[in-house]
Amino acid sequence: MKTSLTIAGSDSSGGAGIQADIKTMLANNVYGMSAITALTAQNTMGVTGIMEVTPEFLQQQLDSVFTDIYPDAVKIGMVSSPQLIETIAENLSKYEAKNIVVDPVMIATSGADLIQEEAVSALKEGLLPIATVLTPNIPEAAVLAGMPVNNDDDMIEAAKILSNAYGCAVLLKGGHSKTHANDLLYSNDQYRWFKGERIDNPNTHGTGCTLSSAIASHLANGHDLETSIKFAKDYVTGALRDMLDLGSGDGPLNHGWNYNA
Numbered sequence: 001m002k003t004s005l006t007i008a009g010s011d012s013s014g015g016a017g018i019q020a021d022i023k024t025m026l027a028n029n030v031y032g033m034s035a036i037t038a039l040t041a042q043n044t045m046g047v048t049g050i051m052e053v054t055p056e057f058l059q060q061q062l063d064s065v066f067t068d069i070y071p072d073a074v075k076i077g078m079v080s081s082p083q084l085i086e087t088i089a090e091n092l093s094k095y096e097a098k099n100i101v102v103d104p105v106m107i108a109t110s111g112a113d114l115i116q117e118e119a120v121s122a123l124k125e126g127l128l129p130i131a132t133v134l135t136p137n138i139p140e141a142a143v144l145a146g147m148p149v150n151n152d153d154d155m156i157e158a159a160k161i162l163s164n165a166y167g168c169a170v171l172l173k174g175g176h177s178k179t180h181a182n183d184l185l186y187s188n189d190q191y192r193w194f195k196g197e198r199i200d201n202p203n204t205h206g207t208g209c210t211l212s213s214a215i216a217s218h219l220a221n222g223h224d225l226e227t228s229i230k231f232a233k234d235y236v237t238g239a240l241r242d243m244l245d246l247g248s249g250d251g252p253l254n255h256g257w258n259y260n261a
């Protein structure tokens with residue numbers, strides 16, 4: 001069985017972060033492992049607390065995983081401080097990690113800040129250059145590319161800027177678009193749209209975590225990037241279409257929609 005590692009924060013409500021990643025990996029046929037960067041106290045209505053691990057403890061987790069069950073792919077999600085970002089960058093180089101999916105988590109769907117401001121430059125210096133694919137949503141792409149992203153042409157321009165600056169593929173997710181749910185891949189000076197049916201479901205907590213973990217799972221299983229994105233998008237679409245409705249705020253997806261008999 002192929003293996004995949006998520007380096008991300010825990011979401012106590014189970015819909016995003018580590019919990020979404022592990023569920024997604026199971027449902028997409030890989031063995032999932034985790035290195036936790038922070039605990040969050042959160043639910044469908046918001047984040048009430050964040051407790052970061054120390055860089056030393058993150059280091060111990062990464063050593064434990066990489067020296068025993070080597071991951072075939074790595075997904076990186078919420079990492080809120082420059083020190084933790086440096087620890088991850090150093091270790092992924094040291095252990096020659098491959099198939100690295102970087103989801104530059106900045107703000108929760110509920111609106112909470114999940115990254116310290118000074119960590120954004122550490123992210124740009126340490127993690128984006130080693131990414132196989134970067135998966136920003138529209139607001140994150142605007143921050144990273146330094147330009148407003150208001151329409152499809154802006155999405156193409158921002159993805160191009162990021163792909164050229166960091167030498168990685170960029171999947172700019174369209175979930176925040178008012179009109180569609182199309183994601184744009186910019187890679188090797190070419191772009192391709194992954195068109196998605198926009199589902200009328202207010203419960204979108206963790207869609208980004210779920211998509212990036214599903215991409216990592218399919219890369220781990222040996223698929224190329226475009227095939228992995230297509231499979232991952234189909235998985236997220238199915239999980240949204242299932243219309244799970246939990247909690248009083250922005251609820252989670254059904255990660256097991258394709259799994260339970």
Ligand SMILES: Nc1ncnc2c1ncn2[C@@H]1O[C@H](COP(=O)(O)OP(=O)(O)OP(=O)(O)O)[C@@H](O)[C@H]1O
Binds near residue numbers: 182204206209240
């Ligand atoms: N209403 C929707 N219908 C269909 N697909 C959607 C919808 N909302 C989001 N998606 C898809 O979900 C994936 C994640 O995109 P999105 O832009 O929501 O990420 P995100 O903001 O990082 O997610 P989150 O912060 O909630 O984890 C993309 O493939 C996007 O197209």
Ligand SMILES: Cc1ncc(CO)c(N)n1
Binds near residue numbers: 078205
């Ligand atoms: C821990 C965590 N990671 C990522 C997100 C973004 O959805 C979230 N809400 N919580």
